[in-house]
Amino acid sequence: MLTIHHLRIGRSIFTVWLLEELELEYELKEYYRNPETNRAPPELKQIHPLGKSPVIDDDGLVLSESGAIASYLLKKHDPQHKLSPASSDIANWAQYNQWLHYPEGSVFTPLLIQLLLLRSGVEAPLFDAYSGAELTLHLNHITAQLAANDYILGDQFSAADIGVCYMLSMAQSLDLLSNHSSLSDYVQRNKQRPAFLRALERGIE
Amino acid sequence: MLTIHHLRIGRSIFTVWLLEELELEYELKEYYRNPETNRAPPELKQIHPLGKSPVIDDDGLVLSESGAIASYLLKKHDPQHKLSPASSDIANWAQYNQWLHYPEGSVFTPLLIQLLLLRSGVEAPLFDAYSGAELTLHLNHITAQLAANDYILGDQFSAADIGVCYMLSMAQSLDLLSNHSSLSDYVQRNKQRPAFLRALERGIE
Numbered sequence: 001m002l003t004i005h006h007l008r009i010g011r012s013i014f015t016v017w018l019l020e021e022l023e024l025e026y027e028l029k030e031y032y033r034n035p036e037t038n039r040a041p042p043e044l045k046q047i048h049p050l051g052k053s054p055v056i057d058d059d060g061l062v063l064s065e066s067g068a069i070a071s072y073l074l075k076k077h078d079p080q081h082k083l084s085p086a087s088s089d090i091a092n093w094a095q096y097n098q099w100l101h102y103p104e105g106s107v108f109t110p111l112l113i114q115l116l117l118l119r120s121g122v123e124a125p126l127f128d129a130y131s132g133a134e135l136t137l138h139l140n141h142i143t144a145q146l147a148a149n150d151y152i153l154g155d156q157f158s159a160a161d162i163g164v165c166y167m168l169s170m171a172q173s174l175d176l177l178s179n180h181s182s183l184s185d186y187v188q189r190n191k192q193r194p195a196f197l198r199a200l201e202r203g204i205e
Numbered sequence: 206m207l208t209i210h211h212l213r214i215g216r217s218i219f220t221v222w223l224l225e226e227l228e229l230e231y232e233l234k235e236y237y238r239n240p241e242t243n244r245a246p247p248e249l250k251q252i253h254p255l256g257k258s259p260v261i262d263d264d265g266l267v268l269s270e271s272g273a274i275a276s277y278l279l280k281k282h283d284p285q286h287k288l289s290p291a292s293s294d295i296a297n298w299a300q301y302n303q304w305l306h307y308p309e310g311s312v313f314t315p316l317l318i319q320l321l322l323l324r325s326g327v328e329a330p331l332f333d334a335y336s337g338a339e340l341t342l343h344l345n346h347i348t349a350q351l352a353a354n355d356y357i358l359g360d361q362f363s364a365a366d367i368g369v370c371y372m373l374s375m376a377q378s379l380d381l382l383s384n385h386s387s388l389s390d391y392v393q394r395n396k397q398r399p400a401f402l403r404a405l406e407r408g409i410e
Contacts, residue, residue, distance in 0.1 A: 065307055124329050127321055
């Protein structure tokens with residue numbers, strides 16, 4: 001049995017989306033944040049010591065980290081490589097893998113700092129300078145990558161789009177995409193996919 | 206020709222270490238931070254649009270993201286799987302991959318916030334609470350993983366140790382390991398490896 005431990009509201013809806021793209025059968029267990037602290041409930045620590053989400057449990061194999069979960073699910077359930085290049089196609093696979101690491105590895109930090117700046121209202125010029133410069137860099141980088149293509153790897157959707165779409169959704173919620181219409185269009189294009197809509201039905205309502 | 210674009214001082218020394226573990230021949234091109242802004246020099250943007258480091262160029266294939274670079278190098282140069290489980294050993298490979306994503310995906314953000322708090326001296330309780338809670342969680346998690354083992358995956362060194370060791374080195378420089386002697390020992394154990402010492406010779410002096 002494959003189970004996804006899903007914390008509302010958070011990044012795990014994007015892993016539910018991948019499960020739907022792969023048309024897998026799975027159980028979805030929901031958890032809710034503490035409304036005062038906004039932190040995950042302690043029950044999640046019984047699943048994985050970090051107590052975060054997404055976490056999957058596949059017949060006892062418990063995994064965290066969105067990118068690592070994606071690699072595992074694709075290795076096991078996408079033998080025809082519909083959602084990522086085969087590793088034998090090493091140059092394209094390496095580029096895919098770079099885009100798989102990039103969202104959490106490079107884009108999340110300045111986004112979280114921007115979120116904390118807005119929530120706290122604190123004057124912190126060093127934080128402000130860092131997140132401002134980094135977010136300009138990353139939004140321009142993703143814009144350039146999408147200039148000639150509908151998706152990160154070209155004209156076909158891949159699992160790399162899921163992590164990028166999560167970051168851009170977060171940027172959108174921080175009102176950072178108003179001057180980046182191609183990125184808003186990209187988010188909308190992805191979120192109209194039937195698998196994403198099914199994920200919303202399972203994971204939100 | 207394999208080239209690593211190496212920014213001093215920064216995380217790319219850890220990729221140089223991996224190149225040395227794999228006993229590869231490579232060219233190392235050095236770059237220096239702007240002493241006033243501490244940012245990378247603009248020349249790095251001519252190599253990769255993000256202008257960051259590490260970046261490798263392997264006969265024209267340009268890759269960023271430490272974890273993705275590691276996966277590429279191991280796929281190409283470690284056919285006997287000395288530094289990571291084979292993907293056919295799917296449960297162990299998945300766990301390895303989780304630990305490969307974990308450093309940049311989960312540990313770097315609170316470390317950077319802690320660094321910026323110290324550098325700026327700003328009073329920012331929300332940032333402080335976030336980085337304090339997250340760093341306690343992660344240092345305890347890594348401590349538990351290393352409780353019975355010398356290395357992240359067991360008694361053998363793997364490529365997963367490199368990213369974890371980078372994070373713990375950063376934690377050490379922020380004076381966060383004084384109550385975590387097993388983590389200091391782990392960093393020392395890794396940094397005594399001949400490949401790490403060769404990396405220092407190539408990348409620092």
